[in-house]
Amino acid sequence: MKILGNTLYVTSQDAYLALDGENVVIQREESETRRIPLHNLDGIVTFGYTGASPALMGACAERGVVLTFLTMHGRFLARVSGTEQGNVLLRKTQYRFSDDEAQSAGIARGFITGKLFNSRWIVERAARDYPLRLDKEKLSGVSASLADAIRSLPCAETLEDIRGIEGKAATQYFSVLDDMILQQKNDFFFRSRNRRPPMDNVNAMIFFVYTLLAHDTASALETVGLDPYVGFLHRDRPGRLSLALDLMEEFRSVLADRFVLTLINTKQVNGGGFIQKENGAVLMDDDTRKTILTAWQKKKQEQITHPMLGEKMEWGLVPYSQALLLARYLRGDMDVYPPFLWK
Amino acid sequence: MEYSEEEFLSIAGLQHFAFCRRQWALAYLEMQWNENLRTAEGHILHENAHDSFSAEKRGDRIISRGMAVFSRRLGVNGVCDIVEFHASPHGVPIFGREGKWLPVPVEYKRGAPKENDADRLQLCCQAMCLEEMLLCGEIPKAYLYYGETARRTAVPLDEALRGKVAAMLSEMHELSRRKYTPRVKPAKSCNACSLKGLCLPKLCRGGSAADYLKKRLEEFS
Ligand code: SF4
Numbered sequence: 203m204k205i206l207g208n209t210l211y212v213t214s215q216d217a218y219l220a221l222d223g224e225n226v227v228i229q230r231e232e233s234e235t236r237r238i239p240l241h242n243l244d245g246i247v248t249f250g251y252t253g254a255s256p257a258l259m260g261a262c263a264e265r266g267v268v269l270t271f272l273t274m275h276g277r278f279l280a281r282v283s284g285t286e287q288g289n290v291l292l293r294k295t296q297y298r299f300s301d302d303e304a305q306s307a308g309i310a311r312g313f314i315t316g317k318l319f320n321s322r323w324i325v326e327r328a329a330r331d332y333p334l335r336l337d338k339e340k341l342s343g344v345s346a347s348l349a350d351a352i353r354s355l356p357c358a359e360t361l362e363d364i365r366g367i368e369g370k371a372a373t374q375y376f377s378v379l380d381d382m383i384l385q386q387k388n389d390f391f392f393r394s395r396n397r398r399p400p401m402d403n404v405n406a407m408i409f410f411v412y413t414l415l416a417h418d419t420a421s422a423l424e425t426v427g428l429d430p431y432v433g434f435l436h437r438d439r440p441g442r443l444s445l446a447l448d449l450m451e452e453f454r455s456v457l458a459d460r461f462v463l464t465l466i467n468t469k470q471v472n473g474g475g476f477i478q479k480e481n482g483a484v485l486m487d488d489d490t491r492k493t494i495l496t497a498w499q500k501k502k503q504e505q506i507t508h509p510m511l512g513e514k515m516e517w518g519l520v521p522y523s524q525a526l527l528l529a530r531y532l533r534g535d536m537d538v539y540p541p542f543l544w545k
Numbered sequence: 546m547e548y549s550e551e552e553f554l555s556i557a558g559l560q561h562f563a564f565c566r567r568q569w570a571l572a573y574l575e576m577q578w579n580e581n582l583r584t585a586e587g588h589i590l591h592e593n594a595h596d597s598f599s600a601e602k603r604g605d606r607i608i609s610r611g612m613a614v615f616s617r618r619l620g621v622n623g624v625c626d627i628v629e630f631h632a633s634p635h636g637v638p639i640f641g642r643e644g645k646w647l648p649v650p651v652e653y654k655r656g657a658p659k660e661n662d663a664d665r666l667q668l669c670c671q672a673m674c675l676e677e678m679l680l681c682g683e684i685p686k687a688y689l690y691y692g693e694t695a696r697r698t699a700v701p702l703d704e705a706l707r708g709k710v711a712a713m714l715s716e717m718h719e720l721s722r723r724k725y726t727p728r729v730k731p732a733k734s735c736n737a738c739s740l741k742g743l744c745l746p747k748l749c750r751g752g753s754a755a756d757y758l759k760k761r762l763e764e765f766s
Pocket residue numbers: 564565566567568569571729730731732734735736738739740741744745746
């Protein structure tokens with residue numbers, strides 16, 4: 203397996219990134235604030251209109267370090283990546299599969315199986331960990347309906363059927379997300395999904411973490427030679443990282459949602475770190491963003507054993523390992539695509 | 546028969562092919578370079594790149610580093626670490642030098658001698674390229690230098706070795722034309738394989754992905 207590198211997150215808008223020898227140098231107001239060897243990095247993510255020198259972009263492209271520019275609020279702007287890794291053949295296979303409804307449905311079923319399996323695990327796990335605080339019956343109900351959804355997936359032949367099952371299951375799952383928030387209930391609650399813009403603190407955090415996860419997943423796909431823009435479940439829309447969004451389905455609950463719940467339940471974030479605009483849109487302040495980024499880096503270092511590969515790896519390598527399995531499936535090395543089924 | 550430059554394969558690939566056909570295909574057809582493989586090879590290429598214009602004369606030898614070679618007949622190209630030109634009446638004239646010279650490739654390996662033929666095949670292939678480029682007739686022997694033993698060993702370039710190079714290359718060209726990555730044949734060598742993490746030898750034997758799914762989803766069926 204690959205070695206997990208670090209992602210450098212640059213959150214100050216007045217920063218400028220330059221190259222000095224083999225190092226990224228962060229400059230602020232003409233003076234150097236940090237210097238990090240490029241070979242320690244997998245990616246650099248900048249928030250706000252942080253500048254970067256062409257020399258640094260070139261060096262990143264050459265060394266396979268993906269440089270991503272996001273707006274202050276985490277909306278994707280652009281990425282610099284080098285000549286695609288891997289062979290054009292793999293991409294052509296990917297495009298052929300993507301054009302073929304049956305093949306696409308087969309892979310999409312894998313992604314959604316992973317998603318539902320892992321969502322159910324979150325619910326089950328919460329019920330087990332906090333039996334005295336949670337409405338067990340409500341949770342078991344949701345868990346049972348997620349299990350039903352998993353059972354019905356093998357019969358879903360079309361993408362539409364799969365999306366239908368997924369949609370219903372997601373409603374079920376999100377109906378207990380608020381129950382799983384056990385602390386700071388006045389500041390953190392979840393009524394429904396909203397993201398453009400996020401209208402409450404929880405949605406603001408979830409949206410932000412999904413963006414980080416999408417970035418990591420897109421980089422993983424690129425590393426194994428797949429085109430993150432051409433998906434199977436999410437259909438092509440210019441500029442959308444469709445395949446990254448597809449693959450991400452498996453990790454949303456188990457990596458992102460659970461991570462957000464932990465931040466709230468362990469009080470690493472608090473209501474004071476959020477600002478509500480006149481129209482109700484919620485923004486996170488700089489400190490909260492930094493807290494989340496630091497915790498996210500830590501989360502990615504946590505060791506797990508991959509359920510299929512049986513190999514110890516960091517959480518941060520899970521998107522990569524699934525991208526690799528997907529590539530090997532497309533190459534014809536395996537009979538099915540094996541989604542990440544966490545336990 | 547002659548290959549076009551488009552079809553040229555890398556001489557360095559021979560050692561991977563000799564080790565495992567799938568490893569070669571992963572690295573050269575799929576371009577799935579793993580850091581290990583890349584650094585091992587890149588290192589050598591890198592060193593060469595710095596002084597590929599250098600040629601020094603030592604007594605009756607000219608030593609040329611980082612020489613690019615190719616063969617149209619075999620359809621390969623690559624770089625020789627070192628080619629020594631020995632003054633010899635059996636040699637050929639070379640550009641810009643007086644006298645007659647016999648080319649002798651020398652390949653440097655950082656590690657220890659291998660059990661398999663990989664290094665000898667690569668060396669022999671380099672010699673065959675030089676023969677074709679210099680029209681110099683058969684080069685009888687060449688040398689491998691191993692960092693670990695700090696010793697040069699002479700490698701006789703006999704018919705058997707030459708035949709193996711040619712056979713292997715035609716097999717590589719065939720796979721390359723079909724863009725075909727051979728399936729896994731798990732072997733002891735997998736443990737020492739730098740592409741193991743990409744190849745997933747255990748999983749690719751077919752069936753096991755389905756088994757995994759079945760087991761994990763048992764309670765839902
Ligand atoms: S892991 Fe084994 S089968 Fe796979 S490339 Fe390496 S040696 Fe070949």
